[in-house]
Amino acid sequence: xxxxxxxxxxxxxxIGAALFFVFYFNLYHVGPAGERTVVVMLKTSNVRSDFWQTxxxxxxxxxxxxxxxxxxxxxxxxxxxxxxLQLLEETLASKPDAVVVAPINNDGVLDxxxxxxxxxxxxxxxxTPLRMEGNPARVSGNHREAGRQAGRFAAQETGGQPVVxxxxxxxxxxxxxxxxxxxxxxxxxxxxTDTYYIGDSEDQAYLAAKKILAAQxxxxxxxxxxxxxxxxxxxxxxxxxxxGTVRLIAFDSSLYEIKLLEEGSLNAIIVQRPFNMGYLGxxxxxxxxxxxxxxxxxxxxxxxxxKENMYSPENQKLLFPFK
Amino acid sequence: xxxxxxxxxxxxxxKSIQASIVFAFSCLILIAIAATSLIGYRLSVAAVExxxxxxxxxxxxQVNTNIQSYVDNMENISLLAMTNKDVKYYISSSSFIVDGExxxxxxxxxxxxxSILYTRKDIASIMVFGYNGRFVSxxxxxxxxxxxxxxxxxxxxxxxxxxxxSVISAPHVQNILQNxxxxxxxxxxxxxxxxxxxxxxxxxxxxxxxxINDLCSQxxxxxxxxxxxxxxDGNIVYHPQQQLIYSNLRxxxxxxxxxxxxxxxxxxxxxxxxxxxxxxxxxxGWKIVGVAYEDDLIGYKSTLGNTILxxxxxxxxxxxxxxxxxxxxxxxxxxxxxxxxxxxxGNFNVKAEVGQMNEIxxxxxxFNMMVGKIKNLMQEIIDTQEYKRKSELQLLQAQINPHFLYxxxxxxxxxxxxxQHEEVVLMTSALxxxxxxxxxxxxxxxxxxxxxxxxxxxxxxxxxxxxxxxDYRLEIAEAAFGYRTLKILLQPFVENAIYHxxxxxxxxxxxTIRGMEKDDQLVFEVxxxxxxxxxxxxxxxxxxxxxxxxxxxxxxxxxxxxxxLYFGHxxxxxxxxxxxxxxxxxxxIPKLPPEVAASASGTTPKLPIQG
Numbered sequence: 001x002x003x004x005x006x007x008x009x010x011x012x013x014x015i016g017a018a019l020f021f022v023f024y025f026n027l028y029h030v031g032p033a034g035e036r037t038v039v040v041m042l043k044t045s046n047v048r049s050d051f052w053q054t055x056x057x058x059x060x061x062x063x064x065x066x067x068x069x070x071x072x073x074x075x076x077x078x079x080x081x082x083x084x085l086q087l088l089e090e091t092l093a094s095k096p097d098a099v100v101v102a103p104i105n106n107d108g109v110l111d112x113x114x115x116x117x118x119x120x121x122x123x124x125x126x127x128t129p130l131r132m133e134g135n136p137a138r139v140s141g142n143h144r145e146a147g148r149q150a151g152r153f154a155a156q157e158t159g160g161q162p163v164v165x166x167x168x169x170x171x172x173x174x175x176x177x178x179x180x181x182x183x184x185x186x187x188x189x190x191x192x193t194d195t196y197y198i199g200d201s202e203d204q205a206y207l208a209a210k211k212i213l214a215a216q217x218x219x220x221x222x223x224x225x226x227x228x229x230x231x232x233x234x235x236x237x238x239x240x241x242x243x244g245t246v247r248l249i250a251f252d253s254s255l256y257e258i259k260l261l262e263e264g265s266l267n268a269i270i271v272q273r274p275f276n277m278g279y280l281g282x283x284x285x286x287x288x289x290x291x292x293x294x295x296x297x298x299x300x301x302x303x304x305x306x307k308e309n310m311y312s313p314e315n316q317k318l319l320f321p322f323k
Numbered sequence: 324x325x326x327x328x329x330x331x332x333x334x335x336x337x338k339s340i341q342a343s344i345v346f347a348f349s350c351l352i353l354i355a356i357a358a359t360s361l362i363g364y365r366l367s368v369a370a371v372e373x374x375x376x377x378x379x380x381x382x383x384x385q386v387n388t389n390i391q392s393y394v395d396n397m398e399n400i401s402l403l404a405m406t407n408k409d410v411k412y413y414i415s416s417s418s419f420i421v422d423g424e425x426x427x428x429x430x431x432x433x434x435x436x437x438s439i440l441y442t443r444k445d446i447a448s449i450m451v452f453g454y455n456g457r458f459v460s461x462x463x464x465x466x467x468x469x470x471x472x473x474x475x476x477x478x479x480x481x482x483x484x485x486x487x488x489s490v491i492s493a494p495h496v497q498n499i500l501q502n503x504x505x506x507x508x509x510x511x512x513x514x515x516x517x518x519x520x521x522x523x524x525x526x527x528x529x530x531x532x533x534x535i536n537d538l539c540s541q542x543x544x545x546x547x548x549x550x551x552x553x554x555x556d557g558n559i560v561y562h563p564q565q566q567l568i569y570s571n572l573r574x575x576x577x578x579x580x581x582x583x584x585x586x587x588x589x590x591x592x593x594x595x596x597x598x599x600x601x602x603x604x605x606x607x608g609w610k611i612v613g614v615a616y617e618d619d620l621i622g623y624k625s626t627l628g629n630t631i632l633x634x635x636x637x638x639x640x641x642x643x644x645x646x647x648x649x650x651x652x653x654x655x656x657x658x659x660x661x662x663x664x665x666x667x668x669g670n671f672n673v674k675a676e677v678g679q680m681n682e683i684x685x686x687x688x689x690f691n692m693m694v695g696k697i698k699n700l701m702q703e704i705i706d707t708q709e710y711k712r713k714s715e716l717q718l719l720q721a722q723i724n725p726h727f728l729y730x731x732x733x734x735x736x737x738x739x740x741x742x743q744h745e746e747v748v749l750m751t752s753a754l755x756x757x758x759x760x761x762x763x764x765x766x767x768x769x770x771x772x773x774x775x776x777x778x779x780x781x782x783x784x785x786x787x788x789x790x791x792x793x794d795y796r797l798e799i800a801e802a803a804f805g806y807r808t809l810k811i812l813l814q815p816f817v818e819n820a821i822y823h824x825x826x827x828x829x830x831x832x833x834x835t836i837r838g839m840e841k842d843d844q845l846v847f848e849v850x851x852x853x854x855x856x857x858x859x860x861x862x863x864x865x866x867x868x869x870x871x872x873x874x875x876x877x878x879x880x881x882x883x884x885x886x887x888l889y890f891g892h893x894x895x896x897x898x899x900x901x902x903x904x905x906x907x908x909x910x911x912i913p914k915l916p917p918e919v920a921a922s923a924s925g926t927t928p929k930l931p932i933q934g
Contacts, residue, residue: 264470273566311496316496320496322506
């Protein structure tokens with residue numbers, strides 16, 4: 001009868017084990033299992049930055065769609081390299097499944113991204129074109145195409161005879177270089193006069209615009225590659241009463257630019273789709289986590305918005321971000 | 324006749340009964356559980372679908388009611404403005420209010436609008452635009468956006484076209500006020516003059532889009548579910564991912580939504596996953612659509628989880644039960660099988676335990692009976708064989724060698740011719756005694772004295788024949804005469820000693836026969852000082868007699884066998900021999916007292932001796 005007792009004991013143990021495993025796995029799977037953590041690192045998390053806020057809305061939409069956990073971080077001030085480095089360091093320590101980052105172009109940040117990648121965290125880079133070793137997947141606005149759109153719009157507005165001057169921020173800015181190249185590729189070489197660098201000062205832009213207005217041959221299109229450039233140039237044009245005769249085309253949108261567009265000081269703005277950038281950034285990161293192949297480079301298209309179409313349902317959403 | 328039928332394919336291709344039973348049980352249980360869980364699964368899926376449809380409907384109705392109430396509220400505000408006398412006078416085309424009197428009117432209207440605004444958080448702004456160019460808002464000072472033309476605004480144009488009916492706009496950015504760009508839903512309506520025919524202006528209420536946005540985003544339709552709204556033309560009024568739809572990264576089945584009747588649900592299954600669309604129409608033309616993902620609903624998951632849990636536990640338990648049951652059922656069979664294997668190996672002393680008197684119990688009982696019978700039969704066969712062999716050997720030993728007979732008779736004749744009457748008498752009487760001993764068949768065991776007499780007679784004859792060659796001595800201990808021995812036990816050895824040891828030896832050979840007690844044995848020795856044997860010869864002696872040897876007489880091995888048959892393996896014949904020195908044969912038998920000898924011997928044949 002020893003065998004009998006042994007069999008019964010064995011049966012009980014097996015049943016217990018089966019129950020335990022089923023419960024364990026059941027609870028484990030019904031619970032937050034498979035929930036992936038994605039950290040989105042913006043250039044700034046400032047609520048007054050419409051662009052980056054919209055990026056984060058897009059990221060949230062993608063995370064909700066996939067049922068992933070999302071954390072949005074970013075320095076309070078744009079271009080605060082130290083703060084972004086600090087946040088990236090914390091992110092690395094918290095070991096998320098993926099990081100979607102809009103990096104500030106800085107060697108320290110690049111090193112940090114390399115470390116994140118080596119730690120086995122999926123990395124997707126948004127917005128800024130940069131050269132780094134691991135060659136992570138990128139999601140960014142097609143800045144060159146945006147420049148081309150601006151160039152074509154200028155040609156169309158001037159009856160095919162544009163004389164273009166460009167007001168850019170810094171000679172080394174990756175985005176601005178791309179835009180400039182796009183503009184130049186859409187117009188004939190003799191249509192291009194010069195490029196002025198104004199940093200991020202509106203006053204410098206104003207002075208540069210005045211210089212352009214005085215230049216010969218007369219310029220009929222100004223391209224403002226950044227917001228201060230657009231504001232300064234618009235002011236100069238208004239003062240010289242040249243608004244409308246000299247076309248002003250700007251990039252990206254802000255409330256000030258929208259007002260300028262509405263009153264006619266700006267003829268067009270080339271806007272990005274930040275929502276799509278955030279959405280595709282997170283979505284690509286999640287796809288990568290699932291082991292699916294994604295394109296190395298995902299371009300977000302840009303739109304030409306003029307006074308006439310700025311209140312179309314589609315463009316309203318872009319110009320006036322609303323969650 | 325009963326004909327055994329064999330299936331072409333055995334039902335259970337497994338070797339042991341236990342495995343077959345386990346297999347059968349498991350199949351049965353698995354099929355039962357699979358069927359139950361399949362049915363359960365189907366039922367639960369149906370129930371979950373119904374539940375989720377009902378749940379979505381409920382939620383959508385709630386959203387619908389809320390939005391409807393906001394719109395109704397705007398409608399009510401517009402009615403309030405419509406019926407307000409100050410407003411009417413203020414925008415009247417045939418206005419008698421001069422510019423100087425405008426301020427108090429404006430203030431009163433603005434106060435009214437403001438007090439409404441205070442009570443309603445969902446309202447962003449209230450404004451009235453007269454066709455006479457005047458306008459009032461809920462603000463103290465109203466500055467219109469110089470770049471936004473009133474006549475170009477969609478809500479303005481549509482209200483004019485609707486002619487007195489209220490018009491709900493799609494969500495848009497309201498840019499009519501300077502420096503304000505708010506996302507709103509506008510309700511606008513043309514205000515009629517007192518005569519009810521001519522129009523005096525447009526009334527506008529803006530509702531914060533946040534209200535709808537919050538309402539819709541708070542809806543919980545699982546982790547991935549959401550709500551969206553389309554207007555009567557199929558344009559998306561609200562969608563959590565409106566921007567993705569504008570850039571074609573996402574699509575919704577707008578046509579199906581448009582054609583779906585209010586309160587219905589349809590199912591979409593594409594690469595976005597299985598989901599239910601529940602559509603509800605509002606009174607002002609919008610359709611509210613709730614989307615829920617099938618795999619996302621909590622009820623669904625737990626039901627599925629329970630089904631899996633029950634199935635796994637059920638299978639585990641049933642497998643265990645089937646193993647235990649089959650083990651118990653097949654145990655008596657295995658016991659029986661073990662016993663059978665022992666019998667197979669020749670052990671007939673086994674007895675299978677008979678448990679319950681079921682089929683297997685009966686089988687065990689029959690088996691026991693069968694083994695018993697076989698055992699008896701085997702014993703009988705052994706006994707018969709032994710007896711046969713004994714009588715055979717006895718017969719063999721009792722035979723008088725014809726050569727010996729002939730030679731002896733020849734010697735007698737020769738002696739008679741020589742008139743040696745005394746020798747003739749002596750030899751003839753010895754021969755006669757020899758014969759008598761060999762033909763008396765009544766007793767196998769005889770007193771030692773009789774055996775010694777017999778061998779003495781034999782030696783007498785041989786000595787007379789080989790008078791110049793043979794000498795013998797008898798050294799029998801007195802105690803030895805008290806026992807019994809097998810009949811004609813010593814003669815073969817004496818015969819051998821003479822024929823093989825002494826006859827060919829030059830000079831006289833002596834045979835010494837000894838009899839003595841040794842421990843619990845009675846030992847005889849037949850020793851000669853003849854030629855002796857080499858080791859090979861000694862070995863050959865043990866070979867069973869056959870052919871030539873048989874004719875000469877009976878082999879040493881026969882005698883040994885005979886002793887062992889009668890008394891057991893502890894007894895028998897041993898031979899020592901040395902070439903040119905002599906041979907000594909030792910015969911050991913048990914001490915058999917005269918009276919009890921017959922019954923004490925366990926190996927004495929029980930069957931009567933025949934012929």
